[in-house]
Amino acid sequence: MILARPLEGLPEVRPGDDLGALIARALPEPLRGDEVVVVAHKVVSKAEGRLRHLDEVIPRRRARELAEAHGKDPRLVQVILEESRALLRAARGVLICETHHGFVCANAGVDASNLRGEGAVLTLPVDPDASARALRARLGELAGARPGVIITDSFGRAWRVGQCDVAIGAAGLAPLDDWRGRVDATGRTLHATSIAVADQLAAVADLARTKDAWQPVVIVSGAARHLTEDDGPGAAALLRARADDLFR
Amino acid sequence: MILARPLEGLPEVRPGDDLGALIARALPEPLRGDEVVVVAHKVVSKAEGRLRHLDEVIPRRRARELAEAHGKDPRLVQVILEESRALLRAARGVLICETHHGFVCANAGVDASNLRGEGAVLTLPVDPDASARALRARLGELAGARPGVIITDSFGRAWRVGQCDVAIGAAGLAPLDDWRGRVDATGRTLHATSIAVADQLAAVADLARTKDAWQPVVIVSGAARHLTEDDGPGAAALLRARADDLFR
Numbered sequence: 001m002i003l004a005r006p007l008e009g010l011p012e013v014r015p016g017d018d019l020g021a022l023i024a025r026a027l028p029e030p031l032r033g034d035e036v037v038v039v040a041h042k043v044v045s046k047a048e049g050r051l052r053h054l055d056e057v058i059p060r061r062r063a064r065e066l067a068e069a070h071g072k073d074p075r076l077v078q079v080i081l082e083e084s085r086a087l088l089r090a091a092r093g094v095l096i097c098e099t100h101h102g103f104v105c106a107n108a109g110v111d112a113s114n115l116r117g118e119g120a121v122l123t124l125p126v127d128p129d130a131s132a133r134a135l136r137a138r139l140g141e142l143a144g145a146r147p148g149v150i151i152t153d154s155f156g157r158a159w160r161v162g163q164c165d166v167a168i169g170a171a172g173l174a175p176l177d178d179w180r181g182r183v184d185a186t187g188r189t190l191h192a193t194s195i196a197v198a199d200q201l202a203a204v205a206d207l208a209r210t211k212d213a214w215q216p217v218v219i220v221s222g223a224a225r226h227l228t229e230d231d232g233p234g235a236a237a238l239l240r241a242r243a244d245d246l247f248r
Numbered sequence: 249m250i251l252a253r254p255l256e257g258l259p260e261v262r263p264g265d266d267l268g269a270l271i272a273r274a275l276p277e278p279l280r281g282d283e284v285v286v287v288a289h290k291v292v293s294k295a296e297g298r299l300r301h302l303d304e305v306i307p308r309r310r311a312r313e314l315a316e317a318h319g320k321d322p323r324l325v326q327v328i329l330e331e332s333r334a335l336l337r338a339a340r341g342v343l344i345c346e347t348h349h350g351f352v353c354a355n356a357g358v359d360a361s362n363l364r365g366e367g368a369v370l371t372l373p374v375d376p377d378a379s380a381r382a383l384r385a386r387l388g389e390l391a392g393a394r395p396g397v398i399i400t401d402s403f404g405r406a407w408r409v410g411q412c413d414v415a416i417g418a419a420g421l422a423p424l425d426d427w428r429g430r431v432d433a434t435g436r437t438l439h440a441t442s443i444a445v446a447d448q449l450a451a452v453a454d455l456a457r458t459k460d461a462w463q464p465v466v467i468v469s470g471a472a473r474h475l476t477e478d479d480g481p482g483a484a485a486l487l488r489a490r491a492d493d494l495f496r
Contacts, residue, residue: 002252002456004470089494096494104407154441158406158495159352160486162424162444164451166408176410179459193402195454196410203412203451206443207471208250211427222252223455238408246337246344247406247495 002222004038004208006215013216015049020138023217030144034224037139038150038205040216041124041168042111044131050123052079052110066090076112076121083108083123088248099124102239103168105155124153128169129234136171136231147219148173148227151235152202158247165206167198167238171231173223175199175238197226198235250470252286252456254463261464263297268386271465278392282472285387286398286453288464289372289416290359292379299368300327300358314338324360324369331356331371336496347372350487351416353403372401376417377482384419384479395467396421396475399483400450406495413454415446415486419479421471423447423486445474446483 010026013019023037031037045051059067059074063081067074070093077095081087084097088104097108101124109124125131132149140146151169156162167175175198205218242248258274261267271285279285293299307315307322311329315322318341325343329335332345336352345356349372357372373379380397388394399417404410415423423446453466490496 001254002250002452004250004452006249091494092492094494154443157444157488159488159493160414160444160447161488162442162447162486164412164444164447177459193459194410195402195459196405196408196412197455199408199410199412200451200455203448204250204252204455207445207448207452211425211441211443238410240405240407240409244340245407246339246342 002204002220004204004218004220006209006213007217007219008215010043010214010217012214013043013046015046015051017047018138019043019047020135020142023135024139024142026217027143027219031139031147031219032221033145033147034221034227035145036148036150036173036201036220036223036227037135038152038201038218038220039135040165041109041128041151041153042122043216044125044128044135044151044169045111045122048125048131050125051120052123053120054079055119066095070095073112076110079121079123080108080110083110101128101168102236103153103155105153109153109168124168125151129171129236130169132169132171132234133231146172148201148223150198150201150205152205154206164199165202166196167202167235170198170235172228173198173201173226174228174232175235177226196238197223198238201226250452250468252452252466252468254457254461255465255467256463258291258462258465260462261291261294263294263299265295266386267291267295268383268390271383272387272390274465275391275467279387279395279467280469281393281395282469282475283393284396284398284421284449284468284471284475285383286400286449286466286468287383288413289357289376289399289401290370291464292373292376292383292399292417293370296373296379298371298373300371301368302327303367314343318343321360324358327369327371328356328358331358349376349416350484351401351403353401357401357416372416373399377419377484378417380417380419380482381479394420396449396471398446398449398453400453402454412447413450414444415450415483418446418483420476421446421449421474422476422480423483425474444486445471446486449474
């Protein structure tokens with residue numbers, strides 16, 4: 001049984017804020033060690049000051065050309081290129097990038113929409129697994145127990161419409177549940193399956209949120225069997241190795 | 249808040265079984281109309297008799313060649329090709345296919361692992377949206393209310409390791425939650441987002457399951473705002489149009 005509850009009452013997060021303390025203060029009851037705290041990267045990026053003011057961005061030639069071809073702001077494209085180690089596709093106004101972390105996603109995860117009034121865009125955390133580990137440790141100090149922590153973003157998919165939230169950072173849980181070769185209840189060998197547990201936890205958290213409310217943090221219980229004492233390999237374990245990539 | 253509970257006590261499903269009646273009998277309490285019944289396609293396919301006995305399959309030349317090149321059973325490859333309208337990639341023992349429905353997935357969704365003892369493999373339902381509509385109507389007759397219904401399979405992802413459950417059939421819910429252009433609680437225009445709600449519901453159901461138990465059906469509550477009076481467009485709405493496919 002899985003239960004996912006959005007955390008109410010988290011204040012607006014600002015650069016330099018102690019996000020763990022803000023979450024701990026908003027909790028209606030102490031965390032249990034068998035819960036997972038799922039956090040939209042937006043508040044992590046904000047707390048870490050991962051804002052780029054477009055006024056201060058000077059687009060270089062490639063950014064200007066791409067912006068012209070795809071009807072985008074050249075300064076925004078410059079930020080996207082700086083966040084990327086490869087540009088996989090540019091078509092119909094969408095730049096599909098591989099970020100420096102290795103995530104393949106639209107616009108290298110640069111979020112321009114919520115911040116237009118301020119003339120700034122938000123980029124992904126520099127090291128989301130490290131952010132997850134730090135948040136886990138901080139919650140362990142302040143909130144009663146060290147939960148699992150997942151940091152999420154919404155990614156599109158190559159062959160399916162719409163976005164699903166996925167884990168871009170994780171600590172204190174096994175991101176993959178590997179059933180390959182195990183047998184099921186009736187003794188039959190299971191379908192070759194390695195389940196992206198961290199991504200499915202990200203998805204349930206997004207589902208639990210009311211999108212037009214301010215609910216960047218969701219507490220998930222019922223996933224205790226995936227939690228680990230150590231921080232574990234993080235969401236980096238969910239990246240497909242380049243040698244195994246059939247669709248680049 | 250999202251709550252997902254696996255249904256206990258569903259019997260083994262056999263070809264010709266009335267799956268709706270089996271689910272209705274196993275329910276601990278009547279369904280509410282604001283719940284979603286998420287069903288692993290395996291039991292839908294079984295009830296619909298979507299088994300192929302490999303003894304009766306004659307592999308043709310292309311199947312024999314692919315099987316030889318990728319170390320697979322030529323009869324299994326023949327079934328996979330018959331379930332496909334295109335083969336996108338064949339590499340390292342994996343056939344990435346586009347099924348006749350338009351799903352892009354490994355082995356055209358043909359599940360060979362759980363059925364080896366019987367010498368048979370399981371294929372996807374012919375029309376999973378129709379299966380979902382029929383199951384929704386049947387549950388409406390027998391189980392107290394017409395819930396939302398989702399039929400799922402586990403798909404890999406192009407750039408991420410591990411599988412996530414996705415919706416291959418749906419009825420009675422909006423598969424996509426389109427927030428593009430809407431404003432958030434603070435009046436700012438939201439990130440260009442269309443959320444694949446049906447896929448996220450599939451993911452939470454898989455998370456709620458104990459993989460080595462027999463729990464192909466999961467009841468999800470808390471998603472009432474996505475439910476619809478009519479059956480809606482089904483999971484077909486989640487297929488990316490070929491013209492928009494950047495990664496074929």
